[in-house]
Amino acid sequence: MKNLASFSLATALALAGCTSTKPTTVATTAAPAAPTETYPKGVGLDMTDLDRTVNPCDDFYQFSGGNWLRNNPVPSYASSWGPRNLLGNRTQDLLRKILEDAAANRAATPGSNLQKVGDFYAAAMDTAAIDRAGLAPLQPELDRVANIRSLANLRTELVHLQEIGASPFFRVGVDVDEKISSQYAVQLGQGGLTLPNREFYFKTDARTEKVKAAYRAYLTQMFGLLGAPPVVAQLDAATVERIETRLAKASRTPVELRDPQANYNKLTVAAAQQRYPALDLKGLLADMRLGQAREVIIGQPAFFDEVNAVLKTESLPDLKVYLRWHLLRSVAGALPTSYADAAFRYAQAQSGAKQQAPRWKRMQAATDNYLGEAFGQLYVDQAFPPAAKAKALEMVTNIKASMAEHIQTNTWMSAPTKAEALKKLNALRVKIGYPDVWRDYSALPISRDSYLKNLLAARLWESRREAAHLGQPIDRNEWTMTPPTINAYYNPALNEIVFPAGYLQPPFFDPQADDAINYGAIGGVMGHEMTHGFDDQGRQYDSQGNLRDWWNPADAAEFTKRAAVVGRQYDAFSPLDSVHVNGQLTMGENLADFAGLTVVYGALEKQLRQRYGTGPRPKYDGFTPEQRYFLSWAQLRRTNIRPEALRQQIATDPHSPGQYRTIGPLMNMPQFQAAFGCQEGNKMVRKPADRAVIW
Template sequence: MNNLSTPHRAGAAAALLLTLAGCATTQPATVTQTAPAAPAPAAPADLGPGRSINLADVDRSVEPCDDFFQFSGGNWLRNNPVPGYASSWGPRNLLNDRTQAKLRQLLDDAAADRSAAPGSNRQKVGDFYASGMDSVGLEQAGLKYLKPELARIAAIRDLAGVRAEIARQQTLGTGAFFRAGVTPDRKNSSQYVVSMSQGGLSMPDRDYYLKSDARSLAVRTAYVQYLTNTFKLLGESETVAAAKAKAVLRLETRLAQASKDRVSLRDPYASYNKMTLAEANQRFPNMGLPALLKTNGLGTAAEVIVGQPEFFQELSNVLKQTPVAELKTYLDWQLVSSLTSALPKAFGDEAFRFAQVQSGARQQPTRWKRMLSATDNTLGEAFGQLYVDEAFPPAAKQKALDMLANIRESMAEHIQTNTWMSAPTKQEALKKLAALQVKIGYPDKWKNYSALNISRESYLQNMLAARQWSYRQNVSKFGGPIDRTEWGMTPPTINAYYSPPMNEIVFPAGYLQPPFFDPEADDAVNYGAIGGVMGHEITHGFDDSGRKYDSQGNLRDWWTPADAAEFTKRVGIVGTQYSAFSPLDSVYVNGKLTMGENLADFAGLTIVYAALQKQLDKTYGKGQRPLIDGFTPEQRFFLSWAQLRRTNIRPEALRQQILTDPHSPGQYRTIGPLMNMPEFYQAFGCQPGQKMVRAEDERAKIW
């Protein structure tokens, strides 16, 4: 996934998806170069003002070869502080605001249309949004619509009852104990399999439960307060609420101790442990897996893929050793904390107070923004159909497809001319690239929501109904052919992803608009912006994790041992480089956690730069190329890349990003790749000794 400020790579499986600060270390220089150091025989023509590069944002007091992050956007960073309701702020947020305004109008219109045909997408979208916006109704309802679920938990008397409720909460998507669902088999991508992976934690990362540094202790203290206050809202006394909070923390801490860290989770082989259902039931006897799967419509499954066997062994112990009363308390918590937006305001306020400690946000986003996001997450393709009719012309889709074809051709050439890869591995790599599926804008086949009932009576009931519908949709795939038309993102999403099991890249319509993609902008800008994202996603198929999947999406080693060893050596240089970046005092980027995204940035930018050169040759020939706003096409390419990664972020959010996010902070996504690219040095006339220039023996070179 390409996220300019945070997320992780997403696949298409609903149940188990595979989906920034100013530089504090460099000092401004007094001389700024904005054209190549070596003069051309004749001055190139300047075509005048361009689009999508904002000259006012450029900080000309900074030398581009010393700190390109500050040079390209220093003025913007100073003039765009993080709003109170956000934890970080960048161009993607601005685009999101613009997109949200359009989406809000669509939702307001649908909510106001009381004549929409019953059962139509418009009726469901309008009623879902309207029920979520009815804050008065939520207050009046109180816990009315939650009580049946709470009563189910209260009636539990033994471990068998706990198991039955775990099965129930799997269908409700609460996150209790673990995650399970139907996904493509990573070693046989032509069939679906039941997969299980670790989960059950309410804090963002296992380390918050285990570490004793000041940051972790502060988050843990806030979490206990959140737990306590929520149990009080459910009617418990201060004493009982505090005791229940401790019980939840104690149970989740055991799960955290058994959980793998995020770096370990990046190894797809380690997370692939196929076993028969009988074997899994023997190894994790207290989970009651056969009954759970049968209850949830997967009774015919004879095998399961277990992501982390050690976690499930400990979970089995937890279920046996923990008093039933405490397991019930945990299930109450998982249910309620997953539904705070559908409960009276006090519940959401408590959730936000805890979120503030993690992100540093000053105020909660307005209700309509939260409900817009919820509608997109719940009815994304019904909502998305309304959006693409208004916002995504066919011409834009065709231009994006043309760019992708050019970039894919460039990648093929880089594979063919690679100097360290053997012919057999090159052949497999080219085969994988040729099989890559491209999805642009919106699905060719839309989801069918006819079996989902939505009304205006209760937002909470709508949420539960939608979660159960989504679970049934996922389970219904089992035993059938792989659905390669499915999307893992909705059309309005401002992001993209690569899915290794599907060997596909997906670009929703929301991403394909200015400033990321502007059909009226010059090629250099588009290739540096959305082209950089396209290259990023394509090369995810060849990063340290993606390279382990073959052309059909199977987890299979298709590299010769010598090529794999050489690749590992080369990417190790990238890991060392990024691990040396320190955005805050004593806080360093985790080069291992961010490896895949760093490689995709670097490799993607390299192949896209070459694709741009081919496009410029078609446009201008091999001769001199005109300036726009005083910049060469090559300079505008790098400026476009950098200006879309300028991001301000609160220290709290930055610390959490370093711990949990596989993407590096924006400043290092900007400068990290460029510091390895002679093409950047040439474009801006960089010389040895300048801070953006690495010595030749210290540079990384992959493709």
């Protein structure tokens, strides 16, 4: 498990530099019509997606993709739908073929990645065998919980449940020590809840009550499926909710979890043993093969005070009910159909999806989750040629150079702080496509006998692989996303940005497209992840990944003041009645959007000057490169989303909804306004005094 000290290490920084280009299309009172001149057709934008009845200077989100939004409703099995889903479908089709070919290959060398991937997927897809087996594969685990006779037995079972991924009460693992980034540390953080976060246990609005009703029904049904009579199932459900509510009350909010300093609390094992005697941390660590640890990082000390109190004051039968529940819910998708269906109905209340995704899609995701790099090697061989990796690295290099210029020309940052910022930028590691060193799965046993047994074996293997890091040098070759993943991340403790091969595909990255399209698409993502190193969280880590204040106090105060403007802007966005974006929860991602778009725009301008000098720049589809840059960014943010899922996103997700990721940064960018000829008074133009400008 990663980053237990802060629980929010997808960090980011705001930059918003200002350069300007002459307006090329006037759009002050009406949207530009389709061009009457003949222009070459470009790659990467579909002109039929544009809604030309909308003025781009009033609502660029609708202008750039209004027709697409109307013509692409959310499928019944999904909660939202956008370009990432379309790429996901194409990727899944390829992955499905890889998996089905592997499953059909009964001659694969025993112990090879091909054998393990094929057997894992084959077992996961054999629903008839899963239904026939019933609870038999899980029975040894249920018996372990049933046989608990004392608090000492319970602590032993806690260790086992942590190692097989049930994670009752809290999460424990080994990760980079954020204040000594050259070594690993044992880290513990709050957990043990079924509802999405602590807020759901206490809010009483209609939407939350609907989710809580589904939660109670889920608990009751699952206990009933285990064989409990209806009255007992209801009592057991109430017991779980009561214990989880105690834990929720002591838990930190999503916004509080974004403070890395507050969530880093190092104690000696002896001190932790004294503070949390019922937990017996010393014994727990020894049983998890972490007995060599002399210190631990406690993410949320007050939460563990409550865990200690729960273990002391709750009856053993009630604690066993709670453990049984978290075991059961953690493997519901690998159990017979009735259990998986119950889990979906609970998820449905949160997402609004009308039906489950096809089983092959769910099991493809499970294979990627548990055998990600074994599976990923098979994917990379077919989907990511070396030339694509070289092109992506070239783009990152150009964006990094633009970032350095923005730091150097910053007007409010002092020279010493600039020097530290440049030092951090220069130390940034870039990972593209896939790991240089692939993970070794030779010690993980996988067969066709039982999907559940494979799942539990993979979890135990991963837990022990992670535990083995303690006391070892930092493994800088390790990835926390798999190669087919359509996403990217910044890791502050390692000061690295990582772009899996799955994201480096059209429409996000297309070697056939012009520079403006690629810089607006994957370039925007690259700038976003790079500037995460300088957002409200990321800026707290130095060039070596240590959680250390390297800012001049006056500079830090000025940064906070400027970032607060971004927070207020997003607090005002309301996609649904009475529902507002949380500017503090989404601060890091918003700042990375602001900064990334500005920095990458500078990189594109430099690229265009190198390519065309002072001469004319070609238009494709009637749009200038600058306009295509912003269109490319916007078209990849367009998203149709169900109201239930939108409310869930705003309550739990540090990313703002797609429409605000589009218009939020652009409203503050003179570069956008110049590109489309926007004037004061247009809705996409903030007055200079109201603009958020950080870099």
